[in-house]
Amino acid sequence: MRVSGPAAGKAVEALAGALPQARTASLRRLRKPTSGEVIDRGLVLWFPGPGSFTGEDMAEFQVHGGRAVLSALLQSLEGIEGLRPAEAGEFTRRAFDNGRLDLAAVEGLADLIEADTEAQRRQALSQAEGALGRAVEEWAHSLTRILARVEAAIDFADEELPEDLLEEAAQEAASLHDELAQLLQRPPVGERLREGLKVAILGPPNAGKSSLLNALAGRDAAIVSERAGTTRDVVEVALDLGGYPLLLADTAGVRSTAETETLDPVEAEGIRRSLARAESADFKLVVLDATEQSAIDPRVQALMDQDSLVLWNKVDLVGGRLAASVAGAPALAVSATKGMGLEELEQRLLEEVERRFDQGGEPSLITRARQRSAVRDCAEALARAQGATEVALFAEDLRLALRALGRIVGRVDVEDLLDVIFRDFCIGK
Numbered sequence: 001m002r003v004s005g006p007a008a009g010k011a012v013e014a015l016a017g018a019l020p021q022a023r024t025a026s027l028r029r030l031r032k033p034t035s036g037e038v039i040d041r042g043l044v045l046w047f048p049g050p051g052s053f054t055g056e057d058m059a060e061f062q063v064h065g066g067r068a069v070l071s072a073l074l075q076s077l078e079g080i081e082g083l084r085p086a087e088a089g090e091f092t093r094r095a096f097d098n099g100r101l102d103l104a105a106v107e108g109l110a111d112l113i114e115a116d117t118e119a120q121r122r123q124a125l126s127q128a129e130g131a132l133g134r135a136v137e138e139w140a141h142s143l144t145r146i147l148a149r150v151e152a153a154i155d156f157a158d159e160e161l162p163e164d165l166l167e168e169a170a171q172e173a174a175s176l177h178d179e180l181a182q183l184l185q186r187p188p189v190g191e192r193l194r195e196g197l198k199v200a201i202l203g204p205p206n207a208g209k210s211s212l213l214n215a216l217a218g219r220d221a222a223i224v225s226e227r228a229g230t231t232r233d234v235v236e237v238a239l240d241l242g243g244y245p246l247l248l249a250d251t252a253g254v255r256s257t258a259e260t261e262t263l264d265p266v267e268a269e270g271i272r273r274s275l276a277r278a279e280s281a282d283f284k285l286v287v288l289d290a291t292e293q294s295a296i297d298p299r300v301q302a303l304m305d306q307d308s309l310v311l312w313n314k315v316d317l318v319g320g321r322l323a324a325s326v327a328g329a330p331a332l333a334v335s336a337t338k339g340m341g342l343e344e345l346e347q348r349l350l351e352e353v354e355r356r357f358d359q360g361g362e363p364s365l366i367t368r369a370r371q372r373s374a375v376r377d378c379a380e381a382l383a384r385a386q387g388a389t390e391v392a393l394f395a396e397d398l399r400l401a402l403r404a405l406g407r408i409v410g411r412v413d414v415e416d417l418l419d420v421i422f423r424d425f426c427i428g429k
Contacts, residue, residue: 001061001077003060003077003083004053004086005056007082008058010081011080012044012059015030015031015039015044015061015076015077016030021046022046022047024045024046025045026045028043028044030044030063030073039063040072042064043061044060045060045062046058047059047060053091053100054091054095054100055095055097092106096410102136102410103408103409104127104130104133104136104408105132107127107367108129108367111124112124112127116245118240119243119244119357123190127363127367131363132366132408132409136408139405140402140406143398143405146169146173147169147395150391150395154392170385170386170394173386174382176382177382177383177386180379181379184375184376188366189356189357190363190365190367193245194367196238196244196245197244197246197283197352198249199247199283199284199285200249200251200281200285201248201287202254203254203286203287204254204289204297204300205254206289207287207313208287208313208314208336208337209287210250211336211337212250212313213237215342216237216239216248217237217248234249234250234274237249237250241346241350246353249281254275254303275303278303281307282307283308283352284307284309285309286300286303286304286308287311288300288313289313290333291317291318293323301327304326304327304329306328306329309329309331311334311341312332314335315334315340315341316335316337316338332344375408379401381397381400381404382401385397
């Protein structure tokens with residue numbers, strides 16, 4: 001149990017006696033301040049600010065986790081003047097407000113808490129430890145120096161400044177723009193990794209889509225019935241495949257246009273959602289009934305593309321060879337109920353996620369749409385700056401670019417700009 005703020009030291013003294021040595025676990029008896037009754041015997045740690053997670057004085061009590069112990073400790077803490085229960089996320093908010101974490105690191109910490117797979121954990125930890133923040137700091141430092149030169153040329157035109165000041169500023173701005181443009185051209189792997197690769201299971205009714213979902217999930221996630229049209233809505237299951245997140249979606253069976261017109265409204269809506277999921281999916285598993293190879297509905301065939309894998313399901317009920325591809329999409333033979341071909345399918349899916357998430361061992365800098373938008377705004381402002389016809393317009397676009405970078409980490413410091421101007425040019429001596 002943690003306490004942060006100016007009354008943290010008072011809380012330690014009230015419950016455990018004198019403050020322990022900083023950052024050293026001390027075994028203490030914790031007592032109720034009002035009666036002196038022992039609550040528990042546990043470890044007490046003291047972190048004086050600003051060298052703590054929140055940047056404030058901070059204490060930590062490590063006690064046994066029984067409800068009675070925690071309740072007694074909470075009641076004792078709440079009875080100390082100046083203490084109150086923390087609000088949701090307040091410790092992290094205080095760490096941000098006190099400059100211990102930037103906004104990108106806060107988002108990384110949130111992702112780390114929510115991480116379900118090894119790949120998500122690695123990416124989130126990199127963000128929480130400031131990977132993007134350090135990159136932004138370098139970009140902002142370069143941009144601040146560029147802007148400082150332009151501001152100096154505008155505001156201190158009568159001073160002795162280098163003749164090529166603006167030319168050098170323009171060259172450096174162009175170089176920074178090219179670096180950000182290259183970053184934006186890379187696939188959005190970081191965003192996809194946070195959410196998981198979206199895989200839609202599509203196909204005609206009664207082809208075994210729900211059985212396949214259950215087989216891959218290892219549990220009965222979807223209702224399975226011989227009656228066609230059982231699945232009326234999208235059923236999603238999150239999977240960990242080789243350390244990568246996979247969001248598998250079972251959808252309603254796709255019927256021909258003529259059949260759809262005669263269906264009840266609920267199943268028709270399910271088919272509409274299936275087609276919408278097919279449009280938004282990163283990868284599609286098109287399940288076909290191996291016992292009915294002769295007739296593939298054109299509406300189902302239209303779903304197949306380069307991001308599709310066809311599965312001939314119920315292969316245990318047929319003999320002979322099956323087509324290795326359908327409408328240009330590769331095909332595998334499986335049996336969802338017997339488990340045939342599922343290992344090969346999982347390997348094929350693993351290869352797909354590895355190909356899409358591979359970053360050569362380097363975690364993605366951009367992991368959220370908000371971050372990408374800010375980087376794009378910065379690059380666009382730098383592009384406008386290169387075409388500026390007046391020095392004042394050049395400076396304004398540089399300010400907008402710097403402000404966009406500030407949105408990534410949650411800070412824009414005008415004092416940094418002033419420091420560079422007066423330090424580098426010694427304006428006014």
